[in-house]
Amino acid sequence: MALEVRNKKPLPKAETQKFENYALNIDKMLRNKLEAAQRAQVVSYKLSEGNIVFSTDAVLFELIDIALSQYFNKLSEQNCNVKVTDTFDNTVVNRTKRVYRVIKADGVRYTLNVYVTTSRFLLNGKNCMEFLEDDMPNINAIVDFLCVSNNIDLKVFNDLLVEKLTEFLSKQSTNALSAACAAITINNCREDSDKCPGCNRACKTNSVLCTKGSHWIHYHCQKLKKDEIEQLASSPDESFCCRFCKTSDTSAPSKTLNECE
Structure with a gap:
């Protein structure tokens, strides 16, 4: 600044x-x-x-x-x-x-x-x-x-700076709170029986739905960063593929020419 x-x-x-x-x-x-x-x-x-x-x-x-x-x-x-x-x-x-x-x-x-x-x-x-x-x-x-x-004028400029920074930081805090509330809503809308493929434990909180595999996975098992979690929490309707499903796709053997015929 x-x-x-x-x-x-x-x-x-x-x-x-x-x-x-x-x-x-x-x-x-x-x-x-x-x-x-x-x-x-x-x-x-x-x-x-x-x-x-x-x-x-x-x-x-x-x-x-x-x-x-x-x-x-x-x-x-x-x-x-x-x-x-x-x-x-x-x-x-x-x-x-x-x-x-x-x-x-x-x-x-x-x-x-x-x-x-x-x-x-x-x-x-x-x-x-x-x-x-x-x-x-x-x-x-x-x-x-x-x-x-x-x-x-130092006082005028500082007062203006306080006003603009307070307004900006207030909006930032509101956005962060909305993302956190969205994450809580997502985490609470599932069955306790949903098992994480990473640790095989119930995904009761701090997890995200893999739309490809139709299962939940913990944030830490997916190795998600803070900004990635906030992005997922703010966009709950977007599709998401976990690392296990991605690995299974890439590890699947490709068909030969004869198999495709």
């Missing part, structure tokens, strides 16, 4: 990119953004195990994220070593984290971690205070300029 603002120069790209082996949980990220949008519009600092964690509201975070890119891009042009690393989930689309490793000409060094999904920053290194005292005022000046030039 990025705030669109007008910039005279394009933002720099990371020198290094990393990719996680998981897909970002969009629903969880949006709930984190909702929580961030409801924070007070100030930067709060917290000392944690020698590191400094600071949090902002959702809109201010997006502005600081842009300001950091502009500021460190300028520093890198002034004999300052700034290494930027972006981390994405396995879709190669969602950026989850950005890391700035800074070494200035006078020896000052620190690392700033930008956590996109939670609207938080983690500052560590032996010169953290230099960042807060020397760099942060300049970054705040860029943020102020972005607000003025783009006519951004």
Whole structure:
């Protein structure tokens, strides 16, 4: 979720990119953004195990994220070593984290971690205070300029974000509840004597009807994933063929030419 603002120069790209082996949980990220949008519009600092964690509201975070890119891009042009690393989930689309490793000409060094999904920053290194005292005022000046030039009112934008996220997440929860109710209805509309071909136990709950074999099979015996179960629960009238029936079809010997005649 990025705030669109007008910039005279394009933002720099990371020198290094990393990719996680998981897909970002969009629903969880949006709930984190909702929580961030409801924070007070100030930067709060917290000392944690020698590191400094600071949090902002959702809109201010997006502005600081842009300001950091502009500021460190300028520093890198002034004999300052700034290494930027972006981390994405396995879709190669969602950026989850950005890391700035800074070494200035006078020896000052620190690392700033930008956590996109939670609207938080983690500052560590032996010169953290230099960042807060020397760099942060300049970054705040860029943020102020972005607000003025783009006519951004933090409270108005955060309130709008809270409204839209609450509405969207409410619809998501309603859809999930409907799917769960449909699954309960399906599971209760069968005879206790229905046996699962995977474990030979009664399919009383958590199972799906194989329309080809006219029998029920447990979700775990079919090795169904969560999204597959939700899809089946939301479409109870669609045909479904279990893995056992599919295997019997593919393993059936094919007829020879003479047998077909």
